[in-house]
Amino acid sequence: MLNNIRVVLSHTTHPGNIGAAARAMKTMGLRHLYLINPRHFPDPQADAMAAGADDVLRDAVVCGSIDEALQGVVFTVAMTARLRDISLEVKTPREAMPLLQQHAAAQPVALLFGTEMSGLTNEEMGRAQLLAHIPANPDFSSLNLAAAVQVMCYELSVAAGAGLPALAETHPAPHEQVEGFFSHLEKALFEIGFFTTQNPARLMQRLRRLYARARLEQEEINILRGILSVTTEYNARLKTRYLQEHK
Amino acid sequence: MLNNIRVVLSHTTHPGNIGAAARAMKTMGLRHLYLINPRHFPDPQADAMAAGADDVLRDAVVCGSIDEALQGVVFTVAMTARLRDISLEVKTPREAMPLLQQHAAAQPVALLFGTEMSGLTNEEMGRAQLLAHIPANPDFSSLNLAAAVQVMCYELSVAAGAGLPALAETHPAPHEQVEGFFSHLEKALFEIGFFTTQNPARLMQRLRRLYARARLEQEEINILRGILSVTTEYNARLKTRYLQEHK
Numbered sequence: 001m002l003n004n005i006r007v008v009l010s011h012t013t014h015p016g017n018i019g020a021a022a023r024a025m026k027t028m029g030l031r032h033l034y035l036i037n038p039r040h041f042p043d044p045q046a047d048a049m050a051a052g053a054d055d056v057l058r059d060a061v062v063c064g065s066i067d068e069a070l071q072g073v074v075f076t077v078a079m080t081a082r083l084r085d086i087s088l089e090v091k092t093p094r095e096a097m098p099l100l101q102q103h104a105a106a107q108p109v110a111l112l113f114g115t116e117m118s119g120l121t122n123e124e125m126g127r128a129q130l131l132a133h134i135p136a137n138p139d140f141s142s143l144n145l146a147a148a149v150q151v152m153c154y155e156l157s158v159a160a161g162a163g164l165p166a167l168a169e170t171h172p173a174p175h176e177q178v179e180g181f182f183s184h185l186e187k188a189l190f191e192i193g194f195f196t197t198q199n200p201a202r203l204m205q206r207l208r209r210l211y212a213r214a215r216l217e218q219e220e221i222n223i224l225r226g227i228l229s230v231t232t233e234y235n236a237r238l239k240t241r242y243l244q245e246h247k
Numbered sequence: 248m249l250n251n252i253r254v255v256l257s258h259t260t261h262p263g264n265i266g267a268a269a270r271a272m273k274t275m276g277l278r279h280l281y282l283i284n285p286r287h288f289p290d291p292q293a294d295a296m297a298a299g300a301d302d303v304l305r306d307a308v309v310c311g312s313i314d315e316a317l318q319g320v321v322f323t324v325a326m327t328a329r330l331r332d333i334s335l336e337v338k339t340p341r342e343a344m345p346l347l348q349q350h351a352a353a354q355p356v357a358l359l360f361g362t363e364m365s366g367l368t369n370e371e372m373g374r375a376q377l378l379a380h381i382p383a384n385p386d387f388s389s390l391n392l393a394a395a396v397q398v399m400c401y402e403l404s405v406a407a408g409a410g411l412p413a414l415a416e417t418h419p420a421p422h423e424q425v426e427g428f429f430s431h432l433e434k435a436l437f438e439i440g441f442f443t444t445q446n447p448a449r450l451m452q453r454l455r456r457l458y459a460r461a462r463l464e465q466e467e468i469n470i471l472r473g474i475l476s477v478t479t480e481y482n483a484r485l486k487t488r489y490l491q492e493h494k
Binding site: 028029052091094135136137146147163 | 389401
C-alpha cells in the first residue's frame with residue numbers, strides 16, 4: 001500500500017533537504033518522490049544527504065506544476081505549520097496518516113510538503129482534501145523539512161502495520177520453579193540470620209514483587225538458586241569454624 | 248514533564264548531527280542534551296544545523312562517560328537498530344515513550360542514542376531498563392541520527408499530550424437549514440428537468456451522502472441556495488422565452 005503513496009515536495013530550496021527526505025522516505029519503505037520546481041536538482045548535495053537512497057532520487061519525478069504532480073491522485077494530505085486562517089480540516093499526523101493509508105489501498109494518494117521558509121501557498125493547500133499539522137513547541141516550531149518528512153513517513157509506516165518482529169524466544173520459568181526459588185530464598189535468608197532484623201512475610205512480599213517484574217527465566221532461577229546454595233554452604237562453613245574455634 | 252527528560256548522544260561523529268538533533272529536540276519541547284565524548288563539539292557545523300536551537304547546544308552537558316551522563320537518572324530507554332542477540336526487552340517508540348514520559352513525571356529519565364555507524368555498545372545498552380526500536384525498511388534501515396531523535400521526541404511530545412489547539416470556530420448549519428437546502432435542491436432539479444432521466448429518490452440519497460461528508464455551514468447553504476435560485480430563475484426565463492418564440 002505504501003507503493004501508492006507519493007511524497008510531493010514543492011519548490012524545495014536546499015538540495016540537501018531533498019536528499020535527506022529521500023533517505024527518510026526509504027527508511028520507512030516509501031519510494032515515490034515528486035519534486036515541483038526544485039531550485040537545484042539533481043545536485044551533489046542531494047546525493048550526499050540521500051546516503052544510499054539514491055534510487056529514490058534517481059526515480060524522482062520533476063514536475064512543472066502542482067497539478068502535474070497530483071495527476072491521478074485521489075486523496076491529498078497537505079502539511080501546514082500554521083493553524084490560522086485555515087478553512088480546511090486539520091488533523092494530527094496520527095489521525096491523518098491512517099486515512100491516507102486507507103485511501104492508498106486502492107489508488108494513488110499524495111503527501112504534500114511546501115517550501116522550507118514559508119510552507120505551502122494557499123493555492124497549493126486548496127488542492128488537498130485534508131491538512132496535517134505536526135504539533136510543535138510554540139516557541140520554536142521550525143521542523144527541518146526532512147525531519148517533517150521523517151515524522152510523517154514514520155506515522156505512515158506505523159499505520160501500515162510496521163511493528164516489531166516476534167520476540168526472540170524466551171523461556172519464562174513455570175510457576176512451580178518460581179515458587180521453588182522463593183522457598184529456597186526464604187530458607188536461605190533464615191539460615192544466614194537475615195530475618196532476625198526483618199519481618200519475614202513483608203520482606204518476602206517485596207522480593208516477590210521485584211522478581212515478578214523481572215519475569216524470571218528457568219536459567220536465571222538456576223543461577224539464583226546456585227548463588228543461594230553457595231551462600232548457605234559458605235554460611236554453614238563459617239558457623240562450623242566458629243563453633244570449632246569456640247569449643 | 249519533558250523537563251525531566253535528557254537526550255543523551257554517545258560518541259557522535261558528525262557535529263552537524265548534534266546540531267540537527269538539538270533542533271529536533273527543541274521543536275518538540277525538549278531541552279536537556281547530554282553528549283558523551285563527541286568527536287567535535289562545540290563546532291560551527293553543529294551551530295549551523297541547530298538553526299535557532301543554539302540555547303540547547305549552549306546548555307549541552309559534555310560528559311566523559313555514560314555513567315556521568317546518567318547520574319541521577321531513574322529510567323533509561325536505549326535506542327537499537329538491531330534486534331538480534333538482544334536480551335533486554337524491546338518496544339516500539341509508541342510503546343516506549345509513554346513509559347519514559349510516565350517516569351519523567353517524578354524524576355530524571357534518559358533517552359540514549361549511540362554513534363552514527365554502529366549504535367550503542369552492549370555495555371552502554373546494559374545501562375538501560377528498556378530498548379526502543381524504530382521499525383524500518385528491512386532493506387534500508389539507516390535512519391539518520393537526528394531523524395531518529397526527531398521521531399522519538401515527536402513520540403514523547405505526543406505522549407505528553409501535544410495535540411491540535413481547539414478547532415477554529417465553525418458554524419455547522421442546524422438540521423432544518425440543511426433540510427431546507429435539500430428541499431430546495433430537489434425542487435430545483437425537478438424544475439430544470441433533471442429528473443426526467445434520473446431516479447429522484449436514489450439521486451437525492453447520493454447527494455445527501457456527499458453533503459453529509461461536507462458538514463455544511465450556514466453560509467455555505469446560503470451560497471448553494473443562491474445558486475439554486477439563480478439556476479431556476481434562469482431556467483424560468485429560458486422557458487418563458489421559448490414559449491414566446493413558439494407562440
